[in-house]
Amino acid sequence: MxxxxxxxxxxxxxPPLHKLLMLAIAETAPDEGAVELDVDLLxxxxxxxxxxxxxxxxxxxxxxxxxKVSRGFYQIPQYVLIDDGTGEVDRVVYSPPRNGGRIxxxxxxxxxxxxxxxxxxxxATENLTLDxxxxxxxxxxxxxxxxxxMCATCNNAKGANYEEPLAASAS
Numbered sequence: 001m002x003x004x005x006x007x008x009x010x011x012x013x014x015p016p017l018h019k020l021l022m023l024a025i026a027e028t029a030p031d032e033g034a035v036e037l038d039v040d041l042l043x044x045x046x047x048x049x050x051x052x053x054x055x056x057x058x059x060x061x062x063x064x065x066x067x068k069v070s071r072g073f074y075q076i077p078q079y080v081l082i083d084d085g086t087g088e089v090d091r092v093v094y095s096p097p098r099n100g101g102r103i104x105x106x107x108x109x110x111x112x113x114x115x116x117x118x119x120x121x122x123x124a125t126e127n128l129t130l131d132x133x134x135x136x137x138x139x140x141x142x143x144x145x146x147x148x149x150m151c152a153t154c155n156n157a158k159g160a161n162y163e164e165p166l167a168a169s170a171s
Contacts, residue, residue: 017048017056018056018059020048021042021046021053021057022060024042025042025066025074027045028041028045037072037074039053039054039057057074061074107142107144110144111130111147112149114144114149115148118149119149119150119151120148120149120150121154122151122153124151124153124154126151127151127152128150128151128152129149129152129155130148130149131149131155131158133145133146133147133148134146135161135162137160
């Protein structure tokens with residue numbers, strides 16, 4: 001269940017049908033990440049019908065309360081509402097993702113440049129990949145500080161292993 005969708009449905013002054021749609025989306029969505037919107041399922045859950053659900057999804061997208069991430073998949077962004085006192089959904093400012101955001105091409109190139117376009121372990125310059133120093137499986141993030149350049153061979157050998165950095169010893 002998406003807590004962001006529940007927060008949006010209750011905190012924002014949405015029309016009742018859009019509030020109902022956000023709650024139905026919340027019921028089907030994971031807490032984070034994208035959800036595939038099944039219009040027929042949402043129509044059954046809300047009793048609105050597929051046409052009205054489709055229109056509602058488009059209205060929520062226009063108000064930036066749903067973000068399309070790929071065909072049929074949407075994300076409910078974390079946000080901070082700027083209340084201008086009109087009672088309308090006016091402006092939504094997104095809070096930064098806690099996990100460092102997506103690994104975009106620009107981020108990938110920035111990390112490669114930072115690391116000299118070489119594997120940090122063996123120095124190879126071919127078949128470069130990005131490695132999570134602390135793996136995502138262990139709650140690692142996509143922040144630059146948690147990413148490093150590795151060749152595919154070293155990255156595959158490392159797998160999801162992680163060693164905590166040694167604390168600086170007091171001399």
